[in-house]
Amino acid sequence: MNPKHFVWHVEGKVGVITLNRPERKNPLTFDSYAELRDFFRSLNQNRNIKAIVLRGEGGNFCSGGDVHEIIGPLTKMSMPQLLDFTRMTGDVVKAMRHCPQPLIAAVDGVCAGAGAILAMACDLRYAAPDAKAAFLFARVGLAGCDMGACAMLPRIIGQGRAAELLYTGRSMSAEEGRAWGFYNAVVSPVLPAAMDAAQALATDPPPHMR
Amino acid sequence: MTKKMLHQEWNAGIDEAIEMEAQAQAILMQNQDFRRAYEAFVAKRKPAFEGD
Numbered sequence: 001m002n003p004k005h006f007v008w009h010v011e012g013k014v015g016v017i018t019l020n021r022p023e024r025k026n027p028l029t030f031d032s033y034a035e036l037r038d039f040f041r042s043l044n045q046n047r048n049i050k051a052i053v054l055r056g057e058g059g060n061f062c063s064g065g066d067v068h069e070i071i072g073p074l075t076k077m078s079m080p081q082l083l084d085f086t087r088m089t090g091d092v093v094k095a096m097r098h099c100p101q102p103l104i105a106a107v108d109g110v111c112a113g114a115g116a117i118l119a120m121a122c123d124l125r126y127a128a129p130d131a132k133a134a135f136l137f138a139r140v141g142l143a144g145c146d147m148g149a150c151a152m153l154p155r156i157i158g159q160g161r162a163a164e165l166l167y168t169g170r171s172m173s174a175e176e177g178r179a180w181g182f183y184n185a186v187v188s189p190v191l192p193a194a195m196d197a198a199q200a201l202a203t204d205p206p207p208h209m210r
Numbered sequence: 211m212t213k214k215m216l217h218q219e220w221n222a223g224i225d226e227a228i229e230m231e232a233q234a235q236a237i238l239m240q241n242q243d244f245r246r247a248y249e250a251f252v253a254k255r256k257p258a259f260e261g262d
Contacts, residue, residue, distance in 0.1 A: 067251055075245045082239045086232035141243030145215035145234050151227030166212050
């Protein structure tokens with residue numbers, strides 16, 4: 001397990017995925033999407049890891065698809081190429097749903113677009129008080145239906161709240177997210193709290209966790 | 211489109227919904243508004259959407 005496009009490290013039975021291009025607020029690229037998809041799929045075979053924390057480096061979670069490396073090329077693609085891309089991003093969410101370990105997002109700062117989707121696709125979410133999650137697809141000329149958002153977000157926060165966020169693309173504050181059930185807790189600093197939760201789930205898991 | 215998908219997916223399985231969204235979003239990426247948003251971002255101005 002030696003990924004090229006994010007950092008992976010293990011503490012006991014907890015694996016930590018760190019998106020680490022902090023100078024750009026940790027955007028995703030074609031390569032990092034593909035690597036995340038393959039990595040989450042491979043976790044099926046990893047019996048030593050019992051819980052995963054997903055985080056971003058440098059005070060931000062993830063700024064979503066890189067404007068220059070993804071959005072620009074997408075505006076020039078044919079329909080088959082676009083479908084390959086949207087199916088690949090959807091496959092990241094599917095792989096996250098199907099990997100056996102509980103996934104815990106530690107969200108701080110910017111959590112936008114596909115970054116908000118990655119947080120949404122985790123099982124538990126912890127936020128720092130400055131976390132700003134924005135399902136901003138409507139603001140970039142797309143619809144809110146990206147990577148399963150129209151199906152999963154309503155199940156987490158309710159249809160009316162999801163409709164507002166997806167129609168407007170506005171950002172959700174940490175406090176709103178906590179009140180709406182998007183976040184399990186708002187804590188500062190967020191990473192130690194997420195690590196504690198992951199360690200607790202990874203240590204002597206009750207039978208229903210296995 | 212977002213409203214339509216929210217309601218179509220109300221009763222869909224999640225993996226099925228993810229495929230529905232892959233198809234819908236690929237269609238929208240061919241819209242001129244998607245290109246306008248990108249160009250506006252690069253030029254550091256606000257996009258003016260025209261709905262096509």
